[in-house]
Amino acid sequence: GTPLSTSKQQVTLTIDGMQINVPEGTSIMRAAMEMGTQIPKLCATDSLQSFGSCRLCLVEIEGRNGTPASCTTPVAPGMVVHTQTERLARLRKGVMELYISDHPLDCLTCSANGDCELQDMAGAVGLREVRYGMEGSNHFAKGSPHVLPKDESNPYFTYDPAKCIVCSRCVRACEEVQGTFALTIAGRGFDSRVSPGMSEPFLQSECVSCGACVQACPTATLNEKSVIAIGAPEHSVVTTCAYCGVGCSFKAE
Ligand code: FES
Known part of the structure; x- marks a missing residue:
């Protein structure tokens, strides 16, 4: 996720139909984690400041256009967030497909095999085939x-x-x-x-x-x-x- 905010001010929002209170300034990704929901991610970690570059952690927010990155979007009072929709699943799969199409496919001999977040996320978003070749x-x-x-x-x-x-x-x-x-x-x-x-x-x-x-x-x-x-x-x-x-x-x- 991203670091939990230390603000004393609490914010109430709804994520996937569940209400949750988190400190003001917390990211949507971290708020979701607090209630046990893991949003796919590559560039965010629990301790580093979020950067928002991998575009895997997209979510939908009612009343807002687009699909913002949950790691860089702070919670707001009354916000209604969806982290698991068909559209998000499609977008995340597409992002992962582009990553994998541009990555050496030597997993079986790679020293990170079994301990690779790229591999884990490909599995998490259900990527089974890559349509783009390197040729x-x-x-x-x-x-x-x-x-x-x-x-x-x-x-x-x-x-x-x-x-x-x-x-x-x-x-x-x-x-x-x-x-x-x-x-x-x-x-x-x-x-x-x-x-x-x-x-x-x-x-x-x-x-x-x-x-x-x-x-x-x-x-x-x-x-x-x-x-x-x-x-x-x-x-x-x-x-x-x-x-x-x-x-x-x-x-x-
Ligand atoms: Fe990479 Fe949010 S985890 S953009």
């Missing part, structure tokens, strides 16, 4: 992020631009969790991609190897080298780093 598209054109080589310069993780869905979770984690501004989104449209600073290798960038970006990545774009070498761990727990008073959470495996 004929500019997927592999010169300069496309999909043909850029993997960046293996960092000793702890790799960066594979071909698997990036440009959700910016890594960019936001770098800024919001670590307070570093090592990552940026370079290029526009089809050619947009995550890039360290001035497109230098990770090792020569401002990156301090904290791993926040790797944890935030929903695919195998940013991937721990140990996971690639020995596979994903069987168990993991989220704990708090003991080295300073900041209170950063990290995954221990």
Whole structure:
């Protein structure tokens, strides 16, 4: 979801026929989560500020045109929201289809297989086939992020631009969790991609190897080298780093 607002002011709204009270400033996505409804998402997380780029979390609001993103739309008193309609199901499937049509189809050999949010969301929206092929598209054109080589310069993780869905979770984690501004989104449209600073290798960038970006990545774009070498761990727990008073959470495996 998105972070829960800390406002003392409560707002009452209706989501899928159920009334709910949440703090003012809460997103519709988070309000739905509070009542147990998971809206499909790729770019939103529980802790990072919402960005609204993946367009998977669309909802319908009575009295409003269009289908706004639930992660960036705050609740309002008396709002009546629908998160599960045929139209939304069709739109979400269409969005996922475009993502998958532009993604390497190597799931079976990918180190994130079984732990990939793109894979999970394709299943969640019921995507069974993709009508658009990569042949004929500019997927592999010169300069496309999909043909850029993997960046293996960092000793702890790799960066594979071909698997990036440009959700910016890594960019936001770098800024919001670590307070570093090592990552940026370079290029526009089809050619947009995550890039360290001035497109230098990770090792020569401002990156301090904290791993926040790797944890935030929903695919195998940013991937721990140990996971690639020995596979994903069987168990993991989220704990708090003991080295300073900041209170950063990290995954221990
Ligand atoms: Fe809302 Fe991506 S989760 S736009």
